[in-house]
Amino acid sequence: MIGELGRRTSTALLVHSALIQAVTFLVRPAATYRALELDVPGFALGLLAASYAVFPLLLAVPTGGLVDRLGERRLMAIGSAVVLSCSAFLLLWGSSIVALVIGTALLGAGQVACVVGQQAVVANNAASSRMDSAFGYLTFAASLGQALGPLAISLVGGASIRPDTQAIFLLSVVMSLVLFATTFVVPAHVSAGRKKAVSAVTGSAVSLLKSPGVARALATSATVLAVVDLTMVYLPALGADRGLTAATVGAMLTVRAVFSMVSRLLLGRVSRRIGRMRLLVVSLALSTAALAAAAIPMPAWLLFVVMAVLGLGLGIGQPLTMSWLSAQAPAGQRGRALALRLAGNRVGQVVLPSTIGVVAAGLGAGGVFLASAVVVGGTLLLLRGVQLD
Numbered sequence: 001m002i003g004e005l006g007r008r009t010s011t012a013l014l015v016h017s018a019l020i021q022a023v024t025f026l027v028r029p030a031a032t033y034r035a036l037e038l039d040v041p042g043f044a045l046g047l048l049a050a051s052y053a054v055f056p057l058l059l060a061v062p063t064g065g066l067v068d069r070l071g072e073r074r075l076m077a078i079g080s081a082v083v084l085s086c087s088a089f090l091l092l093w094g095s096s097i098v099a100l101v102i103g104t105a106l107l108g109a110g111q112v113a114c115v116v117g118q119q120a121v122v123a124n125n126a127a128s129s130r131m132d133s134a135f136g137y138l139t140f141a142a143s144l145g146q147a148l149g150p151l152a153i154s155l156v157g158g159a160s161i162r163p164d165t166q167a168i169f170l171l172s173v174v175m176s177l178v179l180f181a182t183t184f185v186v187p188a189h190v191s192a193g194r195k196k197a198v199s200a201v202t203g204s205a206v207s208l209l210k211s212p213g214v215a216r217a218l219a220t221s222a223t224v225l226a227v228v229d230l231t232m233v234y235l236p237a238l239g240a241d242r243g244l245t246a247a248t249v250g251a252m253l254t255v256r257a258v259f260s261m262v263s264r265l266l267l268g269r270v271s272r273r274i275g276r277m278r279l280l281v282v283s284l285a286l287s288t289a290a291l292a293a294a295a296i297p298m299p300a301w302l303l304f305v306v307m308a309v310l311g312l313g314l315g316i317g318q319p320l321t322m323s324w325l326s327a328q329a330p331a332g333q334r335g336r337a338l339a340l341r342l343a344g345n346r347v348g349q350v351v352l353p354s355t356i357g358v359v360a361a362g363l364g365a366g367g368v369f370l371a372s373a374v375v376v377g378g379t380l381l382l383l384r385g386v387q388l389d
Helices: 003-037 042-070 072-093 097-125 128-157 165-183 194-199 205-209 214-241 246-265 267-274 276-294 300-328 334-359 361-382
Strands: none
Touching: 003 042, 003 072, 003 097, 003 128, 003 165, 042 072, 042 097, 042 334, 072 097, 072 165, 097 128, 097 300, 097 334, 128 165, 128 246, 128 267, 128 300, 205 214, 214 246, 214 276, 214 300, 214 334, 214 361, 246 267, 246 300, 267 276, 267 300, 276 300, 276 361, 300 334, 334 361
């Protein structure tokens, strides 16, 4: 999968990618359930949700510089240790809203370190011709982890309305231990010539943003991820407006996620056949068309088709922008570039949904999908004159 790293290392990297997402999507809902057990006020739930994003937003860019200096495995080990500490802290002391906020914030910090390290392994080692495929597999593993985390809650919780959060936190400790152990299957020095490259580069995040294509790649990535969030939030509202059951809406979201995973598995093959630039344009065009179509009243079966198309389009956007940034960033700054992308994604997840929600407030959920189509379509203008192949 990833050039010279070998099958064992590649497998460990994919397992690590799936596990960090699974733990994240296990702990965050469990923390919410624990907060409900404590009968905390509504604003405290908002604080709990926001605490996860604080450290990733503040630490993403410094973490990128750190991975370029220390190496990928060391950063992944640090992040895994933080996640393990978070799980143990919540298991032993997560009995107040303050403890839950602290634990969730630690989870966010550990998760961003793991993800930056994983992406830097790919960026620094995958051959240029295989980079799209490598990032496709990496993001597929992440998507799989995002599905496995909630599934674990279902298995532990059973038919109860509020699951046994202590059992969930114990499970997260076990998974975090495996996550930490998996880190050490990745070689300590996976990037040839790192010291030489890093010593030659002293640029800041601002200078990195001035590199050709970097700012446009960041904007495209943030837009795609924000629209994924909007879909998860507003599809239930759209379904309610049209009289669709919760089970039907849930099935539609699952279809979107499954087709995103499929697109990532096939990414490398399709990219080599038609070219990275053309594929990115096609993915954004498909997403734009699907979002606009969703705003039009239609039978439920046809909306399933629209969600499948949307999944294909949105699934391609994230790994391709990773490849784009990796190709555009100067030698020795790829970790920083990918970390900057994560920070930009967090900003986009706050700014774009808020803006689109306000603009389309009078038009209902259908208006949100239409406004999202306009925003995604607008990113096509960012691609003019860009050479990705």
